[in-house]
Amino acid sequence: xxxxxxxxxxxxxxxxxxxxxxxxxxxxxxxxxxxxxxxxxxxxxxxxxxxxxxxxxxxxxxxxxxxxxxxxxxxxxxxxxxxxxxxxxxxxxxxxxxxxxxxxxxxxxxxxxxxxxxxxxxxxxxxxxxxxxxxxxxxxxxxxxxxxxxxxxxxxxxxxxxxxxxxxxxxxxxxxxxxxxxxxxxxxxxxxxxxx
Numbered sequence: 584x585x586x587x588x589x590x591x592x593x594x595x596x597x598x599x600x601x602x603x604x605x606x607x608x609x610x611x612x613x614x615x616x617x618x619x620x621x622x623x624x625x626x627x628x629x630x631x632x633x634x635x636x637x638x639x640x641x642x643x644x645x646x647x648x649x650x651x652x653x654x655x656x657x658x659x660x661x662x663x664x665x666x667x668x669x670x671x672x673x674x675x676x677x678x679x680x681x682x683x684x685x686x687x688x689x690x691x692x693x694x695x696x697x698x699x700x701x702x703x704x705x706x707x708x709x710x711x712x713x714x715x716x717x718x719x720x721x722x723x724x725x726x727x728x729x730x731x732x733x734x735x736x737x738x739x740x741x742x743x744x745x746x747x748x749x750x751x752x753x754x755x756x757x758x759x760x761x762x763x764x765x766x767x768x769x770x771x772x773x774x775x776x777x778x779x
Contacts, residue, residue, distance in 0.1 A: 589741070590702075594659035606698055607636060611643035614764050614774035615695060618726050624649050628692040631718050633680065634699040638664030641673045641695075649693060654678035680714050681707065687718050689779075694719050697728040698772075700749070701742045708749050716756035716777075725758060725777040753777050 597603040624630065626648040632641040635653035637660060645651045651673045655661050658677050665675055678684070680699065700711045719725050732744035750773075754760065757779060764774035 590655070590657040591659055594657045594663065599663075601637060604636070606702075609637065609639060611639050612697060612728060614728060614772075615640055615643065615697070615726060618762075618764055618774070618776065619643070619647055622724070623647065624693050629690055629720070630693040631687065631691040631695070633694065633696045633715055633718075634702070635664060635675065636660050638668055638671070638673065638675065640697060641675070642668055642671060644693065644695065645671065645673050652676070652687070652691075654683075656680065681710055683714055683718065689717065689720050689723075691718050692720050692723045694723065694725045696725065698730065698742070701730055701744055703743075704741075705738065705743050708743075708745070709752055712749065712752040713756055716753055716758055716779075719758060719777070719779045721779055723779050724761075725753070725779075727753070727775045727777065728772055729775075730772050750775070 593604065601607045601609055624647060628649045630644045630649035630651045632644065632651065632653040635641045635655050638653065641651050641653035653673050654676050656679055661675050661677050694715065696715050700708050703711055730742060730744040732738055732746060734746050734748060738744055758777035760775060761778045762776035764776065
């Protein structure tokens with residue numbers, strides 16, 4: 584990911600003080616739970632969690648019977664996820680969103696993307712959307728949580744909230760927007776479902 588050491592440096596600096604990781608909820612996101620409750624995945628469904636951080640969303644999918652792969656760019660985040668969930672069946676690994684394994688192409692029935700695109704520089708947003716979309720299997724579903732900004736509003740520093748035109752790139756990649764889930768976080772974030 585363009586040699587971005589930001590994430591690894593942050594996870595190393597905080598140690599077990601997880602409250603210092605701005606995006607670490609330490610529990611599955613409520614909108615993700617709602618999404619899974621409304622349309623439960625089939626037992627054994629292949630699932631992928633993009634930039635899984637400390638593992639809470641990945642563990643929720645595994646608890647519901649999915650076969651889960653989860654990756655993060657930061658080795659320390661993956662090590663902490665494994666440490667937090669020592670009995671986990673999730674396949675945690677270090678990977679770069681912009682250079683994912685070819686074996687993941689159109690493999691996953693469920694894909695979860697929570698605030699990843701906005702955390703990387705805007706110049707890489709289109710490539711990130713394409714990489715995430717490429718993992719969704721035919722008939723598969725993608726959950727997206729993203730902070731939003733107006734089409735012409737500036738985003739001078741990380742995180743770089745998304746514009747609606749950027750979310751439309753998922754459609755360009757062959758997905759269909761099929762649901763807008765309940766609003767959380769005072770309307771700052773959107774929660775969307777796309778289907779291939």
